[in-house]
Structures are given as structure tokens and as C-alpha cells.
Amino acid sequence: MIAYIKGHLAAIQDESVIVDVHGVGYEIVCANPFVFQSSLNKEILIDTYHYVREDIQVLYGFKNKDEKYLFTKLISVSGIGPKGALAILAGVDIEGFVSAVEREDDKFLTSFPGVGKKTARQIILDLKGKLTNVFSVSANKEHQATNDENNSVSYYEAEEALKALGYTDRELKLVIPVLKKENISNTDEIIRKALGLLVRN
Template sequence: MIAYLKGILTYITDESIVIDVHGVGYEVVCANPFAFQTSINKELLVNTYHYVREDIQVLYGFKNEDEKYLFTKLISVSGIGPKGALAILGSVDIQGFVSAIEREDDKFLTSFPGVGKKTARQIILDLKGKLQLNVSIDTGLFEEQKDSQPNNQVLLEAQEALKTLGYTDKEIKSILPELNKHGNQDIDEMVRKALALLMKN
């Protein structure tokens, strides 16, 4: 099993990155390849999962261990394959996603690509109480804020708008907990609030 790769990031495509490790180029499929844009032509360590089946071998890459761990758990759920798991990771706040599983919020889960009501229930059935991530998860806090949390689609659109403005995934994720506290807002209000928070950081 290939746990990680450390080498020079030489190329980025819409679906993958290529890492040169001592003269060998490894293609690594990622949820957000362009999240690694700032590391082009630099040495990079990428956590990987080596997916092997009779007819295919693929290296999947992740920015941290929590993303990798959630990926491995998602592909263990009936009805979710690697592509489906990557689609979820491409737009997920891991802490919020795990908290949604713990509070059995299938409405939140069905807002992700490829996740219908049946799959959402299967995710909850298979993973509730079984996810041990490094992130701090306060399910009680999320339960209290359940009615006031922003619409997930608005939050996702706000994240995309911030990326367009040049902010990195790390910068955006650092303000997500604070954005979650401000309840339902339209996209313009959400972006304005996010920009104010980013300027403070």
C-alpha cells in the first residue's frame, strides 16, 4: 500500500496531479487538484490511497489524513465508489459532514453530488459513531445550531466565489465554523461576511 508520495509537483489537470518521485511520475487523482496550485514545481507530500481492483489501479490523493480517512470510510458504504467519495470531498467541510452523520441529518447529506435519500440513510447507518477524525467535533454545538445553520448550497456557492477571488481552501476552511454561526443568509451576505472574516485573519 502506498501511504503517501513525496516529490516535485510537475503537472496539474482537471482531475489529477503528477508528482515526480526520483524520476518517476505518479499520477494522483484528487477531489480538488488545483488546491495544490501553489506547490507547482515545488516539493510536496501528498497522502495517498492505493485503490486496487482486478481491472484497475488508481492512486487517490488528499491534502491531509482526515480527508483520506473520510474517503476510506465513504467507499466502504454500499452505493458509494471512489468517484462518488471524491465528489463529496470536493465540496465538504469535514467537521460539518461528520456532525451531520452524528445528528442523522439526511437533508444535509443529500445536498452533496450523487447522494440521494437512500444513500444518505446508508451513510448514517454505516458510519454513525464510527468516525474518529483528528478534527474537533462538537455534536452538541451543531445540534443547538441545527435550525440556524446556513443552507448548504449557499455555503458551497460562497466557497466557490471565494476561490474565484483567489483565496485558498485552507483560508476558506478556517472561517467555516464562524460562517456556520450566522444562520441562513443569501449568497451576497455570506460572501461579504466571509471577506470580513478573512481580512481579520
């Protein structure tokens, strides 16, 4: 098992990063490769999960060990593969996610792409009580999880609208994290500010 990769961050692609380790380029698939933008052309250490099946071997990378741990738990859920787990990690606040699982809030869970009611119930069935041993959930996360649910829907709607205007996933991955830091939750405002950033880029 390859636990981490340490080397020179040589490139950032739409769905992965390339890390050069003594002349060997390792492609590492990430939920949002652009979170590593500030480390481009610098030495970096990325926590990884080496996914091996009969017909495929993939290295998945994470911002930190918490993300990696949640990924391993998500792919243990029936109906969720690595791509589905990455889609959840791409827009999740970990404490809010854990809180939603503990509350059995399937409405929050179905706000993630590819997660229907059946999968949401399976997540709750398989993970409830198993994440709080690692992730602490503060009292205010109960309220925040509700806000996160609304925000996830708003950002999903905004991204779909921007894609309809012709913007690519690569372009959106550059601006959406910036807007999330500003705690913008209204769909129209997200679109308006995103367009402003996209025009500047």
C-alpha cells in the same frame, strides 16, 4: 499499499496532480487539485490511497490524513465509490459532516452531488458512531452544520448557474475556494463575486 507520494509537483490538472519522483510521474486524483497550487514546481508530500480493482488502479490524494481517513470510510459505504467520496470531500467540512451523521441529518447529506436519500440513510447506518472516535465534534458544530447545509446548496446552485454561462470546472475550482473562505452564503452574491474573479483571471 502506497501510503504517500513525495516528490516534485510537476503539474496540476482538472482532476489530478502529477508528482515527479526521480523521473517517474505519478498521477494522483484529488477532490480539488488546485488546493496544491501554492506547491507547484516545489517538493510536496501527498497522502494517498491506492485503489486497486481487477480492471483499474488509481492513486487518490488528500490534503491531510483526516481527509484520507474519511475517504476510506466513505468508500466502505454501500453505494458510494471513490468518485462519490471525492465529490463529498470536495465541499465538506469534516466536523460538520460527522456532526450531521451523528444527528442523522439526511437533508444535509443529500446536499452533496450524487447523494440521494437512500445513500444518505446508508451513510448514517454505516458510519454513525464510527467517526467520533477519530474526529471530535465541538458544540458549535451543531449550529455550523445547519449553516453548512445551506451553504452547500447555495454553492451548488451558483456553480450550476456559472456553468450555464459557459465557465468550466477548472475555472470554477480556482475561484470557489476563495469565496468559501469569505463565508459568502447567498447564491446571488456568490455568482456576482465569482464573475468578478473570473473576469480578472
